[in-house]
Amino acid sequence: MKESGLKPNIVTYSTFIDAFCKEGMMQEAIKFFMDMRRIGLLPNEFTYTSLIDANCKLGNLADAIKLAKEMLQAGVELNVVTCTALVDGLCEEGRIEEAGEVFRAMLKAEIAPNQQIFTALVHGYIKARKMEKAMDIWKEMKGRNIEPDLLMYGTIIWGLCNQGKVDETVVLFSEMKACGIEANHVVYTTLMDAYFKEGKATQALNLVQEMQDVGISPTVVTYCVLIDGLCKLGLVKEAVNHFRSITDIGLQPNVVVYTSLIDGLCKNNCMEKARELFDEMLNKGMLPDKTAYTSLIDGNLKHGNIQEALDLQKRMAETGVDLDVVAYTSLIWGLCKCNQVQAARNLLSEMVSKGMLPDKVVYGSLVRRYYELGNVDEALELQNEMVEKGLVSDINSHAVPNIQT
DNA sequence: ATAGGGTTAG
Structure with a gap:
């Protein structure tokens, strides 16, 4: 730049700093930040916000807050964009109370809130499982005649779905569409999933149709x-x-x-x-993961195909896919059911040695089998182990593991 | 001229 005879100004520096921040090159960003001050250029709200936002996104909240204080001390006024970066960063770290404080401080300083900071805050409350507070913020925004956009509607809809309140999304979703805001595939998918999970298949299937009708892929x-x-x-x-x-x-x-x-x-x-589908997946060169293996293992065990389940378990081990609690639970239950109590017992020891906590279904299936075999000693030993782990020794439930994939 | 917000699956 010297060669060209042009002197970098504050905008040049800010642009570079922002670019470095977005590329994760924080050292370079800080170097430019120091350089600009060395040559007598004072960072402005843009410069500070880039750095504050980057630190927030990296989880360095302490540095972000330090920069915000420094900014105020340098006489640079806080604005809604900087506050949004801070609110979002605090919310991301679960520090919703502090995010609320930043927001209130901003209002007190008579800085006008906008759509974006409201969305960040609503998202924060939802993430903190404070849906009522989120709705309060939503109402406050509406009270200020700020129109929600797709991001805001999407956030609220997601929050309500999260809380199992899909019915309450109906009015909002209609309102959104009536305002001419087009939903996207994520909003539709979120809603469909929520309807299915609440057993409302008709509504879910209607949305599939609606999605097609409005041309969303x-x-x-x-x-x-x-x-x-x-x-x-x-x-x-x-x-x-x-x-x-x-x-x-x-x-x-x-x-x-x-x-x-x-x-x-x-x-x-x-x-x-x-x-057939599992093989099709393999033939396509896809690598089944834990859940894929576990689903088929569980299915085989529940249908009495112990050998196939064990073959799959072996293949899982060979391809370096670890068993998780769900897989162990399924296998132990299945092995007990198929009279392979020693193999089941070995798996229980294995999962415990890996630091996993077997539940009462796991213990129950083994204990019951030991009693059936007349091996009272083993049964009692396991029941003691259960109690030690704080599990109710409920072996009469005949519980079948309900594998949730 | 340069800065900020959301979300979906086994």
Whole structure:
């Protein structure tokens, strides 16, 4: 720049600092920040905000707050953009009370709030599971005649769905559309999932139709929600049909979508089809993960195919996929059911040695089997272990592990 | 001229 005869000014420096921040090159950003002051350029609200926001996003809240104080001491006035960066950073760290304080301080300083800071704050309250406070902020925004946009509606809808209050989204969703704000695939997918999870299949399926009608393309996640929802309603044939149509619109099913369907097929007694899909996934060169293996293992165990389950477990180990609590629970229960109590006992020791906490279904299946075999000593030992771990020794429940994928 | 907000799946 010297060669060109042009002197960098505050905007030049701010632009570079912001670019460094966004590239994660904090050392360079700080170097420029020091350089500019050395040559007598005073950082402005843009410079500070770039640095504050970057520190917030890196979780360095202490540095961000320090910079904000420094900014005020340097006589640079706080504005809504800087406050939004701080509010968002604090919310991200779960420090919602402090975020609220920043917001209130801002109002006190007569800085006008806007859509963006309201969204950041609403998001923070939702994340902190304070939906009522989130709704208060939403109302305050409306009271100030600030129109919510897609991000704000999306956040509120997501929050309500999160709290199992999908019914309360109906009015908001209509209102949003009436304002001419187009929903996107995420909002539709979120709503569909919430409706399915509350057993409201009609509403969920209506949304699939509506999405098509308004020309919003589903994504792989949308399909996953749809397939999972249909399977859990026992509509496995429809789920398979939808699965097959994924490629028709140019998408490729991923491991998660395969797993949803495999799990659904297992739970709807279509083991053959489940195996077929699992192999199809392997043939496509996809690597099944923990959940994918566990779904098929669980299905096999519940259908008495112990050998196939053990083969899958072996393949899992060979490909470096660790068993998790769900997989252990399923295997131990299945082995007990198939009279392989020693193998089950070994797995229990293994999971405990890995620091996992077996639940009463795991213990219960072993204890019950030991009693049935007349091995009272082992049964009592395990019951003691259960009590030590703070589990109720409820071995009569005949509980079947309900594997949630 | 340069800074800030949300979200979906097994």
